[in-house]
Amino acid sequence: MSVYRSSRFSRLEPYVPGEQPRERKYIKLNTNESPYPPSPAVLQAVRRASETLNLYCDPTALRLRQAAAKVYGVEPESILPVNGSDEILNFAVMAFCDGRIPIACPEITYGFYPVLAALHGVRLRQVPLRAGFTVDHRDYLCQNCTVMIANPNAPTGLALTLPQIEEIVRSNGKNVVVIDEAYVDFGAESAVALTKKYDNLLVTRTFSKSHSLAGARLGFGIADPGLIADLAAIKDSTNPYNVNAMTQAAGIAALEDNGYYMENCRKVAATRAWASEELRALGFELTDSSSNFLFARHPAIPGEELYEKLRERGILVRHFSTPSIGDYDRITVGAPEEMRALIGAVREILA
Numbered sequence: 001m002s003v004y005r006s007s008r009f010s011r012l013e014p015y016v017p018g019e020q021p022r023e024r025k026y027i028k029l030n031t032n033e034s035p036y037p038p039s040p041a042v043l044q045a046v047r048r049a050s051e052t053l054n055l056y057c058d059p060t061a062l063r064l065r066q067a068a069a070k071v072y073g074v075e076p077e078s079i080l081p082v083n084g085s086d087e088i089l090n091f092a093v094m095a096f097c098d099g100r101i102p103i104a105c106p107e108i109t110y111g112f113y114p115v116l117a118a119l120h121g122v123r124l125r126q127v128p129l130r131a132g133f134t135v136d137h138r139d140y141l142c143q144n145c146t147v148m149i150a151n152p153n154a155p156t157g158l159a160l161t162l163p164q165i166e167e168i169v170r171s172n173g174k175n176v177v178v179i180d181e182a183y184v185d186f187g188a189e190s191a192v193a194l195t196k197k198y199d200n201l202l203v204t205r206t207f208s209k210s211h212s213l214a215g216a217r218l219g220f221g222i223a224d225p226g227l228i229a230d231l232a233a234i235k236d237s238t239n240p241y242n243v244n245a246m247t248q249a250a251g252i253a254a255l256e257d258n259g260y261y262m263e264n265c266r267k268v269a270a271t272r273a274w275a276s277e278e279l280r281a282l283g284f285e286l287t288d289s290s291s292n293f294l295f296a297r298h299p300a301i302p303g304e305e306l307y308e309k310l311r312e313r314g315i316l317v318r319h320f321s322t323p324s325i326g327d328y329d330r331i332t333v334g335a336p337e338e339m340r341a342l343i344g345a346v347r348e349i350l351a
């Protein structure tokens with residue numbers, strides 16, 4: 001750290017993303033990307049948009065909001081496109097939390113929430129999970145906090161039901177409830193429709209996992225127009241052109257091709273089912289994941305050791321050093337041939 005850093009940020013502990021190594025080619029099952037490429041229409045749209053990169057992009061991303069509104073069944077005023085959904089989470093903490101309004105979230109969840117709380121000097125109430133890593137929705141009623149829940153949760157893949165989410169939203173009418181739906185397309189129920197009924201619900205989406213656009217950086221906030229106006233005010237005070245021209249074009253084309261991506265999500269869910277069976281047969285314990293990753297432990301090998309042995313064999317998975325989940329690895333559900341390679345490698349390691 002230099003002597004110039006503001007004392008406000010002297011103790012920052014930044015988020016550590018999963019590895020993105022460039023030195024050799026790995027089978028990447030560590031950051032929950034899609035194994036399937038963007039659709040041809042997306043590639044063509046990006047190429048066309050690149051021809052006018054001398055011009056600024058639309059800071060209101062109007063056409064992108066219209067395309068998203070059509071797919072999600074809400075008005076364009078209810079949507080804010082962002083530079084990856086990490087950005088909308090940051091905006092939400094800035095807009096809805098402060099010294100008097102803490103964040104309540106599960107103790108085991110997406111690692112970005114505590115980072116954002118610390119960045120903005122917001123207190124964090126970490127709610128312990130119940131048996132089997134479950135989130136009990138009754139722990140999040142009437143909180144006097146901004147409630148932040150990933151549904152399905154990460155890295156466990158476990159989902160709440162829509163009535164449970166609605167009870168949380170209804171009981172926290174004085175505060176905002178953020179439901180992070182990064183993985184919802186892989187098999188959980190979406191709360192997007194509830195944004196028309198409750199003006200305190202913010203649903204966040206990302207195109208990094210379900211829509212093969214991790215490198216393009218695109219996410220959305222979906223909420224009552226009042227909340228969206230608050231978030232847009234933060235956006236326009238930090239980075240008015242937050243979603244670049246090529247990504248706006250990619251997003252529009254992806255939304256117009258939504259069927260292709262939903263089919264990919266179904267394929268991932270089918271791969272998840274058989275890969276889970278294979279791993280269970282090898283002695284693994286797994287949570288009942290509704291997402292595009294598995295959360296697995298084997299009684300005969302610690303999570304970190306399995307991670308390292310897979311890495312030596314050219315396969316990357318994610319291991320978290322948090323003690324309560326140290327026995328586990330999070331394994332992205334890749335293409336069928338990638339999962340066959342994983343299972344082969346695991347068999348070898350266990351032998």
Ligand SMILES: *Cc1c(COP(=O)(O)O)cnc(C)c1O
Binds near residue numbers: 083084086
């Ligand atoms: C991956 C992820 C995000 C962020 O995705 P972006 O790539 O920033 O759009 C947000 N929340 C959860 C739970 C995630 O796993």
